[in-house]
Amino acid sequence: MGDQNDGIELTRRVPNGESDGAAHSHPTPGAEPSKPARSWVPSHRILLPILTVISTILLIYPNLFSLPSLPGLSLFATDPNARFYLSPSAHTHRPPRIQSYDFVVREETRWPDGVKKQVFTINGLMPGPTIEMRSGDTLTIRLKNEMSEGTSLHFHGLWHPDGTVSQDGAIGLTQCPVPPNGTMTYEFRTDPTQAGTFWYHSHHTTQRADGLFGALIIHPPAAESHRVHQEPRWSRIGAELGLAKRDASQVGPDGSQWDEEIVLHIGDWFHRTGKVMFDWYWNKGSGGMEPVPDNALVNGVQLYDCQRSVRRITCDASKGTRPTYTLRADKIYKLRFINTGSLAQSFISVDEHELYVVEADGTNIDPVTVRELAVAPGQRYAVILRYVGEGKPLPGARFWLRHRLDQSCFKYPNMALDPTPKAIIHYTAPRTVASLLSGLLPVSPSATAAEPGLPEPTTSKWNITEEEVFDARMLLPLDLAARELPEPTMDPIVLYVTTVKFPQNGHLPWGYVNNTSWRPNEQAPLLMQFPPEDWMDTGRPLPQAWGKHEYVVQTSKNESVVVDLIINNLEDGLHPFHMHGHHFWPLHVADSARYGWGSYHWDYPPTLPTTAPAMRDTMVIPLRSYAVFRVKFDSPGMWMFHCHVLVHLKSGMAMTFDVMPDLVPERERQKVRESCAAYSDASLGV
Incomplete structure (x- = not known):
């Protein structure tokens, strides 16, 4: 199984396992001839528009039903962020199995923020494919190295219950590098008791600084944590159309509820390669001062003002992208943050929203509510996004997701750096029958790109007092037994x-x-x-x-x-x-x-x-x-x-x-x- 949008053939799902073609009936030998069909009478004409509505809904939006959808895919989705929307229901209700991926690692030229750079991609993606599993799954990755240097993969935060230390990816300790044009298969069983937000990344030289990483999400079995409500089919349809009230579809062990999950890779970014930056640092002329980043990316993209640069770089601002995430105004979202950066701690906040923190490094915690969250390189947190205004956010509302870099570790000024890069949270209207029948909405509305040309948010950042500063030292496990x-x-x-x-x-x-x-x-x-x-x-x-x-x-x-x-x-x-x-x-x-x-x-x-x-x-x-x-x-x-x-x-x-x-x-x-x-x-x- 590959990444959510890599190597998967798009096919339309049909409820109840029916084929996508028309059904054909064949007479059984010896059976009585079938009776001729009754003629339509005027009273039946009322059924025609109803059947038309149902058929149209099935064609346009088949995942109204409780069938697992293809992870992050939509028949009509054009949003590049679609692959970062998760599909826990595809994993929480099944037994453990083998999850297989084929990874091809290459060096490619990209413009992540409008600045040209040689980066490392996995299956053409940076960040790499998002791996979704359930606790106890066996992970198999066939890694093909098409780079000009050796590499490895480390699975950050995972335990190895079967003693599979050789799969840890630490060069010079648990393996030799995977050579150029070489292959290696990583295979190990995940711990049946471990779930949460993790990631994988190269553990060789400075490849992580140039994009060789990706998210690894382990969902717990439904009985142990969140679960999809098994509501009657028509109840689910009514809820999706806004015709009936329903609870959030995911319920955490602390009672928190959410409908959808999004993974967000956050981290500092250098316009020069990791090797160049380390060579600069590994020189007595640096005075031991760590190189200061030039930008910060969210899921591999950002904008950059080419006028800020003081270095000789190739910059085209039109090739940068403001990270934008479209949320349904009637849904609740769980955001999984992973700091994939090389140096700086990141402070995350969303204007007019609080962050209800429910997980830290794969540990379910006694929830805490913060307005700004500190995430250091390598750390992960999961939060429930909570709007603090009256009612729900209005359709069309746009808020800044702020990604402030901790400048206390910067030993010299970098005039090219915007220390507070931002992303956008964009709310859309709930679905209606009219919008569904118009055929304008994609299958997965969360994977809908915001309309181009929309104005940027005008919201203001939180004023964080000293008493409100997030303190990771105060977190407690949610499970009382884990407090022993x-x-x-x-x-x-x-x-x-x-x-x-x-x-x-x-x-x-x-x-x-x-x-x-x-x-x-x-x-x-x-x-x-x-x-x-x-x-x-x-x-x-x-x-x-x-x-x-x-x-x-x-x-x-x-x-x-x-x-x-x-x-x-x-x-x-x-x-x-x-x-x-x-x-x-x-x-x-x-x-x-x-x-x-x-x-x-x-x-x-x-x-x-x-x-x-x-x-x-x-x-x-x-x-x-x-x-x-x-x-x-x-x-x-x-x-x-x-x-x-x-x-x-x-x-x-x-x-x-x-x-x-x-x-x-x-x-x-x-x-x-x-x-x-x-x-x-x-x-x-x-």
């Missing part, structure tokens, strides 16, 4: 993270974790090196090698452990740290220190909660601060822990936890060897 916090079973692991420009490294800004800078051997991943005594941290003092080896901590050889990670951020910038293969409890995240480094003080430890906060896989550690994350390491394998700021990861701010190596299936190490054999053969031209 296990006690540690081993001593804390203390980490220090920073970027340092040492003379012996040519004054280049290397990222460090405990005096080590992650430099993986792409042709000899650590997972296939077993036993690991030669390179593993065995508890003995580490040599001050400064980037000559990878930092790996073994938690236990054959049993799960619970441990507190104390991460000290010794920098003047925040770090969103991401854990592969596991979630963690963010027990404490300290405020930034006014003086000094703000590190953990053993004589004055913080008071840790006794109730578990919402589990996360990506969490921000503020500048000159520290955090305490409690982790239950219970999935055998080698799992990275790293900063999700791309230049920090690329410069070495990463480490690995070696979890229960005795229980890693040999098949996993063999798969790593096979990926490296393919990479080696390609390098030799075999």
Whole structure:
């Protein structure tokens, strides 16, 4: 199965599984001849317009019925955003199955915001195809690399219940790169208990900065979370036509209701390629200052004022697109935000709407209502969009969706940047019988593009007070059972993270974790090196090698452990740290220190909660601060822990936890060897 609008033949759905052609009856041998049909009488003429109306509705709008629709497709949809509208009902009422995709990765020239750039596409799309599944599905992706460099796919936030660590996509750790013109098949079963908003992206060099990513949405089974109401057919038709009142079609575990879901990739964007930007950073002339983005995209597009640019770029403002999302005024929407950016935290708000936050990094949370939501690179949130005016939004109403970049991490001004790029929320009228019969509406009205030439919104941004600032540290899990916090079973692991420009490294800004800078051997991943005594941290003092080896901590050889990670951020910038293969409890995240480094003080430890906060896989550690994350390491394998700021990861701010190596299936190490054999053969031209 491919992307929603890639490789799927459009066919008209007919209710009750009938064929699209006319029905034919054939006489049965030996049966009595059929009686001649009765003649029409005047009293039957009243049925003709009724049948005409029904037939027209079926032809124009077959998905009035409770049949699952093709994800994101419409017979008449012209909106490029159609593929970002989700179809949970196609997955929540079925048993687990194999979801298969064929991905072809290429380098292409695109104009995402009107500025010409070489980007990476999957099946011709940037962002890549949206993957929709249900909990417990097996995901199979056949990846064909048609780029000029190696690549991989990491499935951000997913657990691997069957020990399939070789499918994690971490180059130099769990696989060799997929070589140019090479192929690799990723296949693993998702956890039956895991659902929510996730994503996949390249975990090689800086490819993520140039578009190699996409959304991965896992819907829970209907009985466990939201479900489509099984109403009588005519009740559903009446509701769709506005002839009867009906509840929202999706019901969350917290009781929140919504009708439709939209996924929104948000993130900063550079007009030069990731490689060029990193080469600039990886130079003593940068002074260790991270490159500042030029724009911010929503689902891969944005407008850009070519007059702002101070660089030599090829810019055609007419090729940019203002992100616009058409919503029905009578429907409730769930928005799934994914920060796919490389550097900056994003602050999301919608004028005259509140955001009812129901999920963070795949964890259902005790809902909180905010007017502005902070989303760091790698993080995801799901919100219910709530209009705060009287009644429902009027048809034709347009509101700004604001995407403000956090400039606190920008070390120098970029005059080319609009720090507050925007998208548009556009409301349309509910359906009526007249509009349906006119044939002007598409099958999926949510996938209808707004009319060109409409005026931009005139709404004003929220005035956010200090008391209203979103605080991710305060989130609690919705499930009361998930609030039970296990006690540690081993001593804390203390980490220090920073970027340092040492003379012996040519004054280049290397990222460090405990005096080590992650430099993986792409042709000899650590997972296939077993036993690991030669390179593993065995508890003995580490040599001050400064980037000559990878930092790996073994938690236990054959049993799960619970441990507190104390991460000290010794920098003047925040770090969103991401854990592969596991979630963690963010027990404490300290405020930034006014003086000094703000590190953990053993004589004055913080008071840790006794109730578990919402589990996360990506969490921000503020500048000159520290955090305490409690982790239950219970999935055998080698799992990275790293900063999700791309230049920090690329410069070495990463480490690995070696979890229960005795229980890693040999098949996993063999798969790593096979990926490296393919990479080696390609390098030799075999």
